[in-house]
Amino acid sequence: MTTTPSPTPSTIAHQAVSSGRTSRSGGATAVAFTRQTWAGARVLIALTLLLGVAYPLAVTAVGQVAFPWQANGSLVTADGGRARSLADDDVVGSALIGQRFDGPEWFHPRPSEAGEGYDPLASGGSNLGPLSPDLLATVEQRRARVAAENDVAPAAVPADALTASASGLDPEISPAYARLQAARVAVARNLPADDVDALVEGAIRGRDLGLLGEPRVNVLELNLALETMGR
Amino acid sequence: MSAPWIAVGQILVLVAALAAVHLPLGGYLAHVFMSPRHLRIERAGYRALRVDPDADQRWSMYLLSLLGFSLASVLLLFGLERLQDRLPLSLGAPAMDPAGAWNTAVSFTTNTNWQWYSGEVSAGHLLQMAGLTVQNFASAAVGITVVVALIRGFARSGGGGRVGNFWSDLVRAVVRVLLPLAVVAALALIATGVIQNFAAHTEVTTLAGGGQHLLGGPVASQEAIKELGTNGGGFFNANSAHPFENPTPVSNLLEIFLLLAIPFSLPRTFGIMVGDRRQGWAILAAMGTLWLVAVGLLTWAELSGPGAVPQAAGAAMEGKETRFGLAASALFAASTTATSTGAVNATHDSLTAPGGGVALFNMMLGEVSPGGTGSGLYGMLVLAIVAVFLAGLMVGRTPEYLGKKIGRPEITVVALYVLTVPAIILVGTAVAIATPDGRAGILNAGPHGLSEVLYAFTSAGNNNGSAFAGLAVATPFYNTALGLAMLLGRFVPIALVLALAGRFAGQTTTPAGAGTLPTHGPLFVGLLVVVALVLVGLTYIPVLSLGAIAEALA
Numbered sequence: 014m015t016t017t018p019s020p021t022p023s024t025i026a027h028q029a030v031s032s033g034r035t036s037r038s039g040g041a042t043a044v045a046f047t048r049q050t051w052a053g054a055r056v057l058i059a060l061t062l063l064l065g066v067a068y069p070l071a072v073t074a075v076g077q078v079a080f081p082w083q084a085n086g087s088l089v090t091a092d093g094g095r096a097r098s099l100a101d102d103d104v105v106g107s108a109l110i111g112q113r114f115d116g117p118e119w120f121h122p123r124p125s126e127a128g129e130g131y132d133p134l135a136s137g138g139s140n141l142g143p144l145s146p147d148l149l150a151t152v153e154q155r156r157a158r159v160a161a162e163n164d165v166a167p168a169a170v171p172a173d174a175l176t177a178s179a180s181g182l183d184p185e186i187s188p189a190y191a192r193l194q195a196a197r198v199a200v201a202r203n204l205p206a207d208d209v210d211a212l213v214e215g216a217i218r219g220r221d222l223g224l225l226g227e228p229r230v231n232v233l234e235l236n237l238a239l240e241t242m243g244r
Numbered sequence: 245m246s247a248p249w250i251a252v253g254q255i256l257v258l259v260a261a262l263a264a265v266h267l268p269l270g271g272y273l274a275h276v277f278m279s280p281r282h283l284r285i286e287r288a289g290y291r292a293l294r295v296d297p298d299a300d301q302r303w304s305m306y307l308l309s310l311l312g313f314s315l316a317s318v319l320l321l322f323g324l325e326r327l328q329d330r331l332p333l334s335l336g337a338p339a340m341d342p343a344g345a346w347n348t349a350v351s352f353t354t355n356t357n358w359q360w361y362s363g364e365v366s367a368g369h370l371l372q373m374a375g376l377t378v379q380n381f382a383s384a385a386v387g388i389t390v391v392v393a394l395i396r397g398f399a400r401s402g403g404g405g406r407v408g409n410f411w412s413d414l415v416r417a418v419v420r421v422l423l424p425l426a427v428v429a430a431l432a433l434i435a436t437g438v439i440q441n442f443a444a445h446t447e448v449t450t451l452a453g454g455g456q457h458l459l460g461g462p463v464a465s466q467e468a469i470k471e472l473g474t475n476g477g478g479f480f481n482a483n484s485a486h487p488f489e490n491p492t493p494v495s496n497l498l499e500i501f502l503l504l505a506i507p508f509s510l511p512r513t514f515g516i517m518v519g520d521r522r523q524g525w526a527i528l529a530a531m532g533t534l535w536l537v538a539v540g541l542l543t544w545a546e547l548s549g550p551g552a553v554p555q556a557a558g559a560a561m562e563g564k565e566t567r568f569g570l571a572a573s574a575l576f577a578a579s580t581t582a583t584s585t586g587a588v589n590a591t592h593d594s595l596t597a598p599g600g601g602v603a604l605f606n607m608m609l610g611e612v613s614p615g616g617t618g619s620g621l622y623g624m625l626v627l628a629i630v631a632v633f634l635a636g637l638m639v640g641r642t643p644e645y646l647g648k649k650i651g652r653p654e655i656t657v658v659a660l661y662v663l664t665v666p667a668i669i670l671v672g673t674a675v676a677i678a679t680p681d682g683r684a685g686i687l688n689a690g691p692h693g694l695s696e697v698l699y700a701f702t703s704a705g706n707n708n709g710s711a712f713a714g715l716a717v718a719t720p721f722y723n724t725a726l727g728l729a730m731l732l733g734r735f736v737p738i739a740l741v742l743a744l745a746g747r748f749a750g751q752t753t754t755p756a757g758a759g760t761l762p763t764h765g766p767l768f769v770g771l772l773v774v775v776a777l778v779l780v781g782l783t784y785i786p787v788l789s790l791g792a793i794a795e796a797l798a
Binding site: 056061064072079084085098113123127131137138149156181182221222233 | 292293305308312313316364374378418419423426430431434438439440445446448450452456458459460462465466480481482485487492493497550551553558563564567568569588589593594595597600688692713795
């Protein structure tokens with residue numbers, strides 16, 4: 014794949030180097046810099062075609078064939094199946110992107126600072142610091158509200174239910190927060206409490222490879238399973 | 245939430261992976277930049293582009309080539325941003341305003357990837373690919389070319405001040421190193437759930453009956469080089485906290501690995517190219533020590549969760565994702581600020597006070613632990629020269645490093661290098677808090693507000709790009725000022741490093757004598773670490789006292 018170097022015709026870069034052998038005046042430097050900038054522009058355009066067009070297209074082609082579901086956003090349908098295109102009518106969302114669930118019949122996600130809540134056009138967090146009085150007040154309000162909604166002691170509410178995520182799109186909650194909501198959901202849906210508890214336990218994903226990240230429950234998938242069970 | 249042993253386990257997995265690639269990747273990099281042969285496709289490219297890849301350039305011409313390429317990069321990116329509403333695949337995104345376009349053009353060309361804008365509404369697919377992804381590669385490659393030139397300066401004896409060919413180094417860094425690795429990394433990321441498509445924003449009806457816009461984009465191809473090239477500019481506003489950029493703990497660890505892989509392997513390349521592998525081990529040991537201490541401190545800070553809000557919530561989970569939790573967020577934060585990446589998987593503004601302080605301190609070290617691709621190693625080599633010089637003063641030995649004498653001209657260049665970035669940061673911060681336009685952007689009151697401004701200028705001056713994002717920076721004042729900080733913080737140090745490379749390349753190598761300080765043992769590693777810490781301490785303790793330290797004591 015390699016060739017030995019051979020002398021090439023005198024080129025722009027080379028001419029510029031040659032002019033650098035003698036002590037250069039400012040004007041000569043300016044000329045050299047202009048030549049180098051044009052050379053840079055030519056190299057940049059070639060790199061743009063390679064890295065900005067060919068590379069992403071090639072990765073897309075392979076990704077779409079090898080991992081079509083993931084490459085298109087891990088889309089899920091109302092019956093709990095998988096979809097490959099946002100244009101499919103029965104797509105209800107992405108398994109990776111949290112969405113709003115407000116009523117007592119749903120498992121609720123974490124608080125979100127993305128727009129009005131879980132708006133992918135406005136991903137982000139609160140950016141409030143660890144001593145922020147505003148954030149402190151918000152946390153206390155959330156603790157009181159979550160405790161009242163679920164009829165549990167305020168001290169029982171876990172941290173993820175009280176804090177907004179970095180993305181505002183966090184699709185998951187802690188197992189503790191999921192378990193805490195199970196009784197309320199069972200009552201609202203008129204389902205046996207044991208069945209909903211079992212659903213939650215089955216939805217818990219452990220740490221990846223037993224070591225990485227944290228145990229978690231995907232809220233959309235849990236609510237989808239709940240809908241399927243209720244039918 | 246996270247048991248300490250889980251945190252330790254993740255760190256050990258990461259260290260094992262980095263150790264596994266250290267020798268092969270470091271060795272491969274050395275081969276790439278020492279080989280006299282061009283690939284056939286490279287040769288065809290040089291011929292078509294009328295660029296001479298074989299001219300051995302003086303340092304000054306190498307610098308002019310680098311600056312010319314970077315100027316062309318800034319102009320092309322500026323043009324794409326200003327005209328994006330007229331280009332295809334813009335998804336309806338408007339043209340950027342001039343101050344914003346200037347800021348972003350400089351930001352991506354300087355490997356900073358500071359972002360005042362939200363990618364999901366401000367950048368269409370074409371700008372992301374043809375503009376931003378290209379500079380993710382190019383700016384990383386430019387960093388590598390500079391350190392390769394410096395290493396040649398050490399390795400050559402009486403070479404007339406010639407340090408290699410910029411075009412050949414640039415093209416090889418892209419074609420032989422970054423591109424193949426990025427392809428593999430991008431496909432691995434897709435497997436974990438990172439998206440890679442050209443869909444436009446589409447509204448779907450959610451399970452509960454609401455509406456939600458789901459986004460598409462060629463994300464994985466940009467994510468891979470964003471980490472591998474220590475760039476850090478997110479496709480989306482939430483960066484690597486966004487589930488489409490970083491969907492699982494496995495993708496998270498992969499991204500941390502990618503951003504550390506080249507910076508931690510370059511010391512091996514250095515050892516091979518200067519013909520003494522022990523020199524590479526010493527540099528690696530100093531980098532690794534500083535990184536590991538930062539990881540330990542930041543992990544401890546987030547796990548223990550000091551401060552009113554973490555205490556009230558029961559854990560420092562504000563601004564962190566459930567799937568990562570405390571430990572994997574701390575590991576990412578320490579690694580992204582120790583390199584020049586600046587990607588974030590948690591909001592740094594909401595880190596605990598000591599945690600945020602460690603992130604800030606990491607950048608203030610000048611990003612040498614292990615630092616950005618190329619820039620980390622040249623920063624550390626400059627500190628090694630300072631360490632040799634100080635040791636020489638203490639014991640009355642002639643300071644020399646790798647057989648090159650550190651005389652007055654050399655130490656003058658080094659001193660300018662060490663002073664440049666702190667001057668940019670401290671002057672910039674002072675101007676911002678002294679002007680109404682600067683103060684208007686602050687979100688949090690008191691010491692945390694000062695930290696927001698200091699963090700912004702530290703991030704820009706050091707070409708990191710992470711943010712205490714509470715600061716409202718989408719203003720002409722911050723876009724202009726931070727753009728200048730990024731530009732000067734990148735190219736002034738590069739010019740000084742290349743000048744140093746030229747001087748060393750022109751010197752005849754002195755054989756080590758009885759009076760030569762050995763620079764490969766534990767003693768030197770310790771000295772190097774202390775020099776790095778003392779320099780930062782002397783420079784930044786006053787301003788840190790008013791910000792992070794005051795907050796931690798509150």
